[in-house]
Amino acid sequence: MENRTINLEIRQKNRSAIFRLFREREALSRQEIVQILGLSLPTVTHNLDELIAEGLVTVSGSLGNTGGRRAKTYSLVRDARTAIGIDVKKHSATAVALDLEGTVIGTVQRNVPYSSTDAYYRLLGEMVSELVQKAKLRKDRILGVGIGVPGLVSRDNQTVFYGEILNFTGMTAEDFGRYIPYPVALHNDANASSFAEFRAYPDTPDAFYIMLSNNVGGSVYIDGQPYIGTNIRSGEVGHMIIVPDGKQCYCGQKGCVDVYCAATVLASAAKGDLSLFFWRLKEGDPDIRRVWEEYLGHLALTVVNLRMLFDCPIIIGGYVGAYIEEYMDELKALLKDRNTFDPEADYLRPCRFKGNAIACGAALYNISAFLNSI
Numbered sequence: 001m002e003n004r005t006i007n008l009e010i011r012q013k014n015r016s017a018i019f020r021l022f023r024e025r026e027a028l029s030r031q032e033i034v035q036i037l038g039l040s041l042p043t044v045t046h047n048l049d050e051l052i053a054e055g056l057v058t059v060s061g062s063l064g065n066t067g068g069r070r071a072k073t074y075s076l077v078r079d080a081r082t083a084i085g086i087d088v089k090k091h092s093a094t095a096v097a098l099d100l101e102g103t104v105i106g107t108v109q110r111n112v113p114y115s116s117t118d119a120y121y122r123l124l125g126e127m128v129s130e131l132v133q134k135a136k137l138r139k140d141r142i143l144g145v146g147i148g149v150p151g152l153v154s155r156d157n158q159t160v161f162y163g164e165i166l167n168f169t170g171m172t173a174e175d176f177g178r179y180i181p182y183p184v185a186l187h188n189d190a191n192a193s194s195f196a197e198f199r200a201y202p203d204t205p206d207a208f209y210i211m212l213s214n215n216v217g218g219s220v221y222i223d224g225q226p227y228i229g230t231n232i233r234s235g236e237v238g239h240m241i242i243v244p245d246g247k248q249c250y251c252g253q254k255g256c257v258d259v260y261c262a263a264t265v266l267a268s269a270a271k272g273d274l275s276l277f278f279w280r281l282k283e284g285d286p287d288i289r290r291v292w293e294e295y296l297g298h299l300a301l302t303v304v305n306l307r308m309l310f311d312c313p314i315i316i317g318g319y320v321g322a323y324i325e326e327y328m329d330e331l332k333a334l335l336k337d338r339n340t341f342d343p344e345a346d347y348l349r350p351c352r353f354k355g356n357a358i359a360c361g362a363a364l365y366n367i368s369a370f371l372n373s374i
């Protein structure tokens, strides 16, 4: 009995190792797998046959003439499984389709405001079917749909238990998925975007990711794992108070980080267009510069407090994070002024995962779970 369990474990380990190798290499011959992993040829052949039968690996070519028969090469079938992610925002929604490599293979966007109505959920269903067509996804290969929302989501990813921004507390994955014929899971937007960041760049296992999108959120990663908190509210940096009795926040308090550091603070100074804001900032518009300096001052205060608390790298993510690289020195100068312990402020990092981080992160949960199951 014990031996059988051990044998099963070894078989599983070999299968995972071979599959992982295909994710790392463009193409591999049977012999190369034998050499790299130090496994026997029958073991490699057996696993390869299984992976081919499951549609995860396929013959992709052959090696150069080695004197005898040309050795076949095999590669990962990148779209053997796919996943869909949706970023539900106040005024628009974006859906992306990802393959097993996490590459975006299709995008659909709609400038329709969120409302907890049947019409809205029908629209999400239409976006998903449009994406399936556009990206030529095979329906039987779609793992599921992850939806990133600006709210706090229950541990089972089925219910929004705090949704003040969209006034959607109590909404469920069933509501969102009413017209979506695949399994649906809800994810907090900051958690989803940080998941995309940490998965793509696992070289920073301990870090705080601050999401500067239309709302401000955050996520703490310790040893490469998110720290969720007792009430699934960890990293809610948006509601740290940085201005006593300051501007009114939607949460009911005054002076929260969200009021001063959301991307909308900048966008609203440029006709609601964040890219226009950064374009004007680059052009030297003095009014835009003033808004930027005030924004950076509040952001610096927030970052310094996070650094004091966690003593780890702080990653600037979200919509503003996508533009922050050019302004790192300016922000670092402010950090240096406020923190005696880190005179270089070299703990500050721009996010590297920039495009559609929330939607991609929401899809990547499914991709990741699938890859870990092989």
Ligand SMILES: [Zn+2]
Pocket: 238, 239, 249, 250, 251, 252, 253, 256, 257, 258
């Ligand atoms: Zn607040």
